Amino acid sequence: MDNLIYLQISSGRGPAECERVVAKVQQLLLKDATERSLSAIVIDKTNGQINGTLQSTLLQLQGENLKDFVNEWEGTIQWIGKSPYRKFHKRKNWFVSVQSFSPSKEILFDAKEVEFKTCRASGPGGQNVNKTETAVRATHIASGISVMASDTRSQHQNKKLAIERLQLKIKAWQMDEQMSNIEAQWSQHTNLKRGDAVKILTGDL
Template sequence: MLEKLKEIALRYEDLQAQLGDGAIYGDSTRLAAVTRELKELEPVVEAYRAYTRARERHRQARELLHDPDFRELAQEELTASQEEERSLEERLRLLLLPRDPDDDRSVVLEVRGGVGGEEGALFAASLLRMYTMYAQTKGWHTDIVSMNETELGGVKECSVLVEGTGVYSRLKFESGVHRVQRVPETESGGRIHTSAATVAVLPTVEDVELDIDPKDLQIDTYRASGAGGQHVNKTESAIRITHLPTGLVVECQDERSQYKNKDKAMRVLRSRLYEMEREKQAAQTAAARKSQVGSGDRSERIRTYNFPQGRVTDHRIGLTLYKLDSVLDGGLDELIDALVTADQAEKMKNGARASDET
């Protein structure tokens, strides 16, 4: 590990030198690449430098143990430096874990009502509110692309752009089936019903990252439906894009501008095509998926929200929290932190196993 850390520190210094060369500012592509790599390496290098300082303190404290005048002080310093070394070593092992290249991306969040009819749609609306409130606590920007609602305010299906730093790294564990157990407002007998909604979290991609042939697209315009006054009746601003090779269809009617709707729809289409390619690659290397917390498969039940008991249970890690109201108000960090920790632990275990085999 130390040899790898030395290489990373040298690479970091080289990148800093490149950034100090005025010529780089004339090449925006190179500048962006160097800046991005520096940002990625910085936490590793900072932890490594702190680790080497702790090791040096450890060495000096050991030498002072032989001096009767400083033995007590040296023992205190030795204990403190050892604890710091162990803590930093653990942090460095985490930082050196293979990183998901999509972690820094924004996402397209898709929520659909599932089993349970109207109750499933109402629960989907609750999930959409939960994620929107969570995004607000993180300072992320949310933008509805499309929304298909029921008469009672439920959500049949919706797509939302969630933009910000590290959005995918936090929300990627939310893909799957979310189950709710509660007494529906429409239920006169007070019986608990079980219904569900599905969530998909798709990393966004830029034009340059995914080449889509315009000949593969069928683009239709139509009049937006729903609220909107005269605009609804007079302007064909809504967009429907069909990707002919795959049959994927994306619609957007949220904006009054046809251009803006088309731009949003294309972002969703790119994300879905990118996700299809990711799933294809994952299927080819199925063993690698075992290192993740759950498979991310949308058919997999990942979490249950039990209203009578006020609890939320994540089935992948066996975590139950008796704070349902807080979670539904956007308090997702405790759940997500636990999922991230479990994912890291699994990766470290797999890394250790791979090292033993070699």
């Protein structure tokens, strides 16, 4: 398993008690990660109906031996405890889900996979800056992303600028793709499967 992974804790469509469990499980999970020398940070969250509750939360974990940690937490978490919000409510079992997913695989930049085309640089109103083809368009073949550089009168310098800009643009594109995957996973937080709990916890909410 990669040494970077995301964990989503969700109450699904559960009541405020389940949202309280999300907040409690987040605390326990972060504590457990720290004790195992893992880096764990909250990168996004949706607050619940009541102060101190969370509908969903998204954690980023980094470190070695993440597989064992994820295997212990991923799935349905059952919390047994009395409701702090409804004094005479008989229900004592509350469920939340923990789901993991990995970031998108990064595309390794290789200048050999870049196609270069030269053209004449043009000034304002279409005026030619010079008569030689010094502008450079660089296209990353694998992704189809392209950039143009015509800042200098040197084709060689423009080529270097194009490569630098292409690397930055590819990195930004990869981050957008990664966030899209995270948002797609986030939108599924209402699909909570009860039963077959991987952890059963007890205590006051």
